[in-house]
Amino acid sequence: MPGGRRPSQHTESRKRAASRARTCATVVHQQFRLVLETGKPADRILAAFFRQNRKFGSTDRRLISALYFAVFRWWGWLQQILPDPTRPIDPHSPTGLAVLYGACLLDDVPAKSILPIWRDELKQGYDLPKDAPQRADSLAQSAKSLCRFFRLVPDSLQPRSLLPEWIWHNLPAISNLARLLAFCQPRPPLWLRAQGGSREALVTDLQAHGFKPQISDTVDAALALRDARPNLYEVPEFTDGRFEVQDLASQVIGLVCAAERKQRWWDACAGAGGKSLQLASMMANTGTVVATEIREYKLLALKKRSRRSRLHNIRTRPWKGRAIPVQAANFDGVLVDAPCTCSGIWRRSPDARWTTPPDEVARISELQADILQRAAAGVRPGGCLVYSTCSLCTGENEAVVTQLLEAESAFTLEPTPHPLTGEATDGMIRVWPYDADCDGVFVARLRRAP
Numbered sequence: 001m002p003g004g005r006r007p008s009q010h011t012e013s014r015k016r017a018a019s020r021a022r023t024c025a026t027v028v029h030q031q032f033r034l035v036l037e038t039g040k041p042a043d044r045i046l047a048a049f050f051r052q053n054r055k056f057g058s059t060d061r062r063l064i065s066a067l068y069f070a071v072f073r074w075w076g077w078l079q080q081i082l083p084d085p086t087r088p089i090d091p092h093s094p095t096g097l098a099v100l101y102g103a104c105l106l107d108d109v110p111a112k113s114i115l116p117i118w119r120d121e122l123k124q125g126y127d128l129p130k131d132a133p134q135r136a137d138s139l140a141q142s143a144k145s146l147c148r149f150f151r152l153v154p155d156s157l158q159p160r161s162l163l164p165e166w167i168w169h170n171l172p173a174i175s176n177l178a179r180l181l182a183f184c185q186p187r188p189p190l191w192l193r194a195q196g197g198s199r200e201a202l203v204t205d206l207q208a209h210g211f212k213p214q215i216s217d218t219v220d221a222a223l224a225l226r227d228a229r230p231n232l233y234e235v236p237e238f239t240d241g242r243f244e245v246q247d248l249a250s251q252v253i254g255l256v257c258a259a260e261r262k263q264r265w266w267d268a269c270a271g272a273g274g275k276s277l278q279l280a281s282m283m284a285n286t287g288t289v290v291a292t293e294i295r296e297y298k299l300l301a302l303k304k305r306s307r308r309s310r311l312h313n314i315r316t317r318p319w320k321g322r323a324i325p326v327q328a329a330n331f332d333g334v335l336v337d338a339p340c341t342c343s344g345i346w347r348r349s350p351d352a353r354w355t356t357p358p359d360e361v362a363r364i365s366e367l368q369a370d371i372l373q374r375a376a377a378g379v380r381p382g383g384c385l386v387y388s389t390c391s392l393c394t395g396e397n398e399a400v401v402t403q404l405l406e407a408e409s410a411f412t413l414e415p416t417p418h419p420l421t422g423e424a425t426d427g428m429i430r431v432w433p434y435d436a437d438c439d440g441v442f443v444a445r446l447r448r449a450p
């Protein structure tokens, strides 16, 4: 058989693909269900699965991971294929396979080897295309194909059902919901923040490793990677602390702080220190950033990161209990980057759309208001207070700041230009994913009377 494969070879590779398709369907459906049942983050659930099942090679891991996240990203539509989405799905039933095939149709899943297997199995029940499915350019086209292939009622897939219904009652009156949705579906770029040297030199050095960074035209230190690979964390530019991974919208929060050399800042909810590092870097290793956090293990990560970045002006301290862990009225600036629903980062963690309880905004906004009011005591007279979240919801943002302004007459909003658009704001700033292909965040800048 010149140029062709012998039948036995063909049968063998078909057998391998069928086995891979079967394993992939089982793993994705089982781990998906585990996330919905436990509410635990999808990335941690899958990482734990791979730790316990070491037989999976890198190709299988990549395939399973891409498919699993695609199902979360498009679950608002894919669940319509099922007779009862609340019931566990048999991974190998026609509807179970249709969910996976639909995810491949909608998303960029490297599933070339197994799609023909699923297509053959599904042909009996569905009107699938003969050739490999083509990805559509718009949400409307995607919805149309899905309805046609899986015999759904035409127009039953509305863009708004890609996000949970409760979010629509919690957004401010913004004009561009269609754009918000269009930006919620594609995979976002990975944003880096250059530090301790020129961004241009960093770009050149990353290019030498085969990356294709794109610089932001609005935020000086920011650069985006659309081709990020795991080895990013091994390149000397990372191990030498020449960049941190930090979304562009998160960098905007640091810019609104506008920390200056020799100042004293308190980063009250520092986590693993993304913004502490940015503030410390803005202050060019002078002054002090006191980073506090309720979860002490996160401070260990921050210490490691500050060593790598050679930033010596960060002090870490756990914040346990109600009393503030710093001296009152002692800081030029206090940043409260509060715990939140994280609805602004649903592009990156699509599972959270379906695991966040509808009453979470009400619950967490009480905690946010409480942390903000306590942390405000750290601001010196004449100093500034910055409040931020990565939530899209009014109840966690404007409402929390308004509550603080009503309770603490010494604070007023400080009019501030929007760091991305330059537009004047009253001090409350929204960054939407469509502003710069980034997360959605809220940030407010307040001033304490002298």
Ligand SMILES: C[S@@+](CC[C@H](N)C(=O)[O-])C[C@H]1O[C@@H](n2cnc3c(N)ncnc32)[C@H](O)[C@@H]1O
Residues within 6 Å of the ligand: 268, 269, 270, 271, 272, 273, 274, 275, 276, 293, 294, 295, 298, 319, 337, 338, 339, 340, 367, 371
């Ligand atoms: C949005 S994250 C902070 C992210 C961090 N600023 C960064 O840039 O990487 C909010 C942090 O608040 C912490 N937190 C949660 N509840 C808290 C509480 N009651 N008091 C203080 N911090 C809390 C969480 O552990 C979490 O690390």
